[in-house]
Amino acid sequence: MTATSHTHGETDDVPALRRRLAADLEAARARTRALTHDVFAADDADFTRQHSPLMSPFHWDVAHIANMEDYWLVRRGAPDAEETAGVREDLDQYYDAFTNPRAGRPQLPLLSPAEARTYGDQVREKALAHLEAGAFDERRTLAGGFVFGMIVQHEQQHVETMLATHQLRAGAPVLHADPPPPSVVPGLAGTEILHPGAEFLMGTSDEPFALDNEKPAHPVRVDDFWLDAAPVTNAEFARFVDAGGYADRSLWSGAAWEHITAEGWHAPMTWEKLEDRWYRTSFGVREAIADVGDQPVLHVSFGEAAAYAAWAGKRLPTEVEWEFAARYDHASGATRRFPWGDEDPGPERANLDQRHLQPAPVGAYPAGASSLGVHQLIGDVWEWCDSGFEGYPGFEPFPYKEYSEVFFGGDFRMLRGSSFGVGTPNARTTFRNWDLPIRRQIFSGFRCARSA
Known part of the structure; x- marks a missing residue:
């Protein structure tokens, strides 16, 4: 991953800020893919299994990441409107982390791994379009690109959570890295x-x-x-x-x-x-x-x-x-x-x-x-x-x-x-x-x- 600068005072260069936030969004998504779709491409059972009652199934995390991005960037990140239509507003009730405790998430009518990935791709396309068009107006959530930086951090937090789920899963190793x-x-x-x-x-x-x-x-x-x-x-x-x-x-x-x-x-x-x-x-x-x-x-x-x-x-x-x-x-x-x-x-x-x-x-x-x-x-x-x-x-x-x-x-x-x-x-x-x-x-x- 490439470390990006987030120092105060650098947001005056809007094109540079857009590029930085787009790179941060992609870096987070690359980690999500590496922990989910890339390692479970042929095993939906491992993707959808709850490996511990303390953790969510991987496909819940993947769709929740997309749902938060849908809520904050697609519906509320457009530069010319207070709110626009979301990609899948009907999913909010299933992917609200606060109202759905982890232990009960497997019982929800969740998207399949393929559907979750498609949802994430659709949301990201619209979010990047808002980012490219954005001048970061006076709305507090958009000022300085804040809401985009917030969603970057949200996905990175769930990436770490999914990494912890990998630590709890049984079976042969699927993750590898240099010492x-x-x-x-x-x-x-x-x-x-x-x-x-x-x-x-x-x-x-x-x-x-x-x-x-x-x-x-x-x-x-x-x-x-x-x-x-x-x-x-x-x-x-x-x-x-x-x-x-x-x-x-x-x-x-x-x-x-x-x-x-x-x-x-x-x-x-x-x-x-x-x-x-x-x-x-x-x-x-x-x-x-x-x-x-x-x-x-x-x-x-x-x-x-x-x-x-x-x-x-x-x-x-x-x-x-x-x-x-x-x-x-x-x-x-x-x-x-x-x-x-x-x-x-x-x-x-x-x-x-x-x-x-x-x-x-x-x-x-x-x-x-x-x-x-x-x-x-x-x-x-x-x-x-x-x-x-x-x-x-x-x-x-x-x-x-x-x-x-x-x-x-x-x-x-x-x-x-x-x-x-x-x-x-x-x-x-x-x-x-x-x-x-x-x-x-x-x-x-x-x-x-x-x-x-």
Whole structure:
């Protein structure tokens, strides 16, 4: 995938913005095809099977992506009208993610894989025609091409969800990728870095495609704290497992202990012990943990991450601490877009776009380190933070409440930083992901913190 620039102030060049958004739309669609039609061309059964009650069948995701694009770009993206006719407005009731929980989606009268792909192609043709004609008028959804950037991010989010479904499916491997680059910073795992406290601007008010929960930018004061220089690795987590961490009640919150006991968890998802050696299964391929010991641990819940942190004499960082570490430049006092500066992510800085189908060893991307030397804050694994999901001061829902506001105040815990499955347009230090603390089918890991 090609990283595209989304910096503020570049939207004055409308033809360039159109080209950039068209390229982003095609990059997202190429990933959708690669995970669905390309690998299941001769197997509709695998395409339509629900591989886990936590996930949708692939053909639901494909048609839902098209339906959202139909709703926002075809019906509401025309430059000369407030609203035009959609391609298939009759499908809205079946592909509304908010009113149709995942477990029940197979029972809906869904499009077949071929019909879903045709629907997506028809919608995309009309959406691109609106994009080509658009001057990005004064309507807030169209200003600066926002709604097109929003739909790019929506498809990329579902691509990552479909990638997680691939991780849960049984059978022979169907996805393949080059291995990640090796570490070039030895001895990074387990080290920590002191972050002197300061005030910084959390969130954003000027990223043109930032979503509503990232706004507005607001000053936050942070106290001194220590943060791990890298995510916790498989080797580190294996020591916790072998030390009896899953059997030590004192390390776990009441809810987490109740859950792991009921589910019989004794290691991260996909781990199994064979002849006294730990293995993981990654997209159908079994690998010895000893061979990937320097990679960030993957598929752990918030409760598992918090238990490890307690065992290590630490804690999980708050969301504020995480973003401060990822954005604050201690030399200049500036709040940057990314750990390394203001330039967009590239393959030399972060593991994104499912280039490698697994996290890279810690220390593999020194060009992506923060000003204080914290590595891999973008890409590789989503990182659990010990914070709930709330709106920032001055939050305003836009363009619909169901994206963020309806989830505020629940049991959710925050995840920051992106994973190897995140598309580059979604990889921001201000991007806020959230999930229930028991979930671990997502590409989740963590790093530890402690107060200074």
